[in-house]
Amino acid sequence: MTTMNAAISTKGETPILDNGQGVIDPDVYFEVNKAPADLPEFEEKLNAFVDYHKAKNNNVVLITSGGTTVPLENQTVRFIDNFSNGNRGATSAEYFLEAGYAVVFMHRTNSIQPYHRHFIPSQRGFLDYMRPTEEGSVEVRPEYVEKMHQVLLRYEKAKQENRLLLLEFVTLPQYLFKLQSGAKILARLQEKAMYYLAAAVSDFFIPSSKMVEHKIQSRDGGLTLTLDQVPKFLKPLVSNWAAKGLIVSFKLETDTNLLVPKARAALERYGHQVVIGNMLKTRRQTVTFITQHTEKVITLTKEELDTDVEIESKIIPELARIHQNWIKSGSTE
Numbered sequence: 001m002t003t004m005n006a007a008i009s010t011k012g013e014t015p016i017l018d019n020g021q022g023v024i025d026p027d028v029y030f031e032v033n034k035a036p037a038d039l040p041e042f043e044e045k046l047n048a049f050v051d052y053h054k055a056k057n058n059n060v061v062l063i064t065s066g067g068t069t070v071p072l073e074n075q076t077v078r079f080i081d082n083f084s085n086g087n088r089g090a091t092s093a094e095y096f097l098e099a100g101y102a103v104v105f106m107h108r109t110n111s112i113q114p115y116h117r118h119f120i121p122s123q124r125g126f127l128d129y130m131r132p133t134e135e136g137s138v139e140v141r142p143e144y145v146e147k148m149h150q151v152l153l154r155y156e157k158a159k160q161e162n163r164l165l166l167l168e169f170v171t172l173p174q175y176l177f178k179l180q181s182g183a184k185i186l187a188r189l190q191e192k193a194m195y196y197l198a199a200a201v202s203d204f205f206i207p208s209s210k211m212v213e214h215k216i217q218s219r220d221g222g223l224t225l226t227l228d229q230v231p232k233f234l235k236p237l238v239s240n241w242a243a244k245g246l247i248v249s250f251k252l253e254t255d256t257n258l259l260v261p262k263a264r265a266a267l268e269r270y271g272h273q274v275v276i277g278n279m280l281k282t283r284r285q286t287v288t289f290i291t292q293h294t295e296k297v298i299t300l301t302k303e304e305l306d307t308d309v310e311i312e313s314k315i316i317p318e319l320a321r322i323h324q325n326w327i328k329s330g331s332t333e
């Protein structure tokens with residue numbers, strides 16, 4: 001077991017956060033960091049959802065979506081963030097619902113959400129979809145009615161059937177505590193659970209016990225931060241938390257040459273079932289599925305891109321097929 005050796009010192013008034021080279025064991029992480037205050041509420045909602053779908057013998061997928069933040073102060077003014085806006089997770093959630101799954105959508109607060117995503121493009125605001133009527137009411141503008149009707153039907157169906165549970169995180173510790181707890185709760189479903197880890201999780205952080213309490217002051221000029229490495233949580237997730245569920249992780253790279261080797265290395269290192277590799281710039285049009293014995297590229301054609309086909313419409317049926325094999329035979333092939 002590796003112990004954490006992070007430290008914070010100050011030189012004059014400028015804090016220097018110096019962590020040495022500590023990489024902590026995932027179990028130690030949960031001992032030395034504070035659980036989020038809303039963890040009991042998170043667990044209560046998820047327990048009820050899982051019990052409901054276990055009784056119905058439904059498949060349930062836990063989707064993680066969006067980026068985690070890394071606070072720099074205990075009373076947080078500043079934090080480190082990343083690019084992910086949650087589009088992959090939110091889009092995937094809709095296709096999982098279409099494929100008959102119950103969906104736990106564990107997402108970054110204020111990131112993109114299933115169904116709502118169709119009406120929040122940055123160039124148009126919520127109010128631009130509507131207009132006031134002379135009768136003193138409000139109506140959807142005619143050009144948006146058909147699409148909104150279609151999306152609303154699917155959204156209402158998911159809600160009425162209690163097949164969509166929205167749960168939130170913002171910071172890295174919130175994400176990790178909820179991932180651990182959520183994975184263990186879903187483990188009751190055995191093979192019928194799927195873990196679809198699309199969130200962009202920070203690889204570096206400052207442990208809460210080593211963080212400065214108050215806002216870092218700027219009066220002494222530049223700031224040097226040294227961050228600890230976040231332990232690789234896929235390891236305990238695969239070996240201890242998720243029991244027999246199907247685990248799908250994502251691998252994001254910016255260098256094409258690294259994508260497949262690193263995705264395969266992750267599969268071998270953690271021993272789970274599927275890694276989906278994607279490149280930052282082409283993630284909406286090409287992904288590579290990697291399982292123990294297979295490698296498959298899924299790409300949208302030009303026609304598909306021109307007609308707004310979403311790559312998740314191909315990813316999710318493929319995963320549903322793999323999951324069925326997993327449930328039937330304990331193998332992905």
Ligand code: PMT
Binds near residue numbers: 065085086088200234
């Ligand atoms: O949200 P969008 O803007 O649509 O973008 C979608 C996406 C590009 C973020 C998504 O498709 C994606 O690739 N998500 C995973 C990105 C990522 O964090 O990759 P990684 O190489 O850092 O991590 C690999 C896997 O290990 C991830 O499934 C992650 O959940 C897991 N992990 C990461 C860090 C950590 N400390 N422990 C982990 O278990």
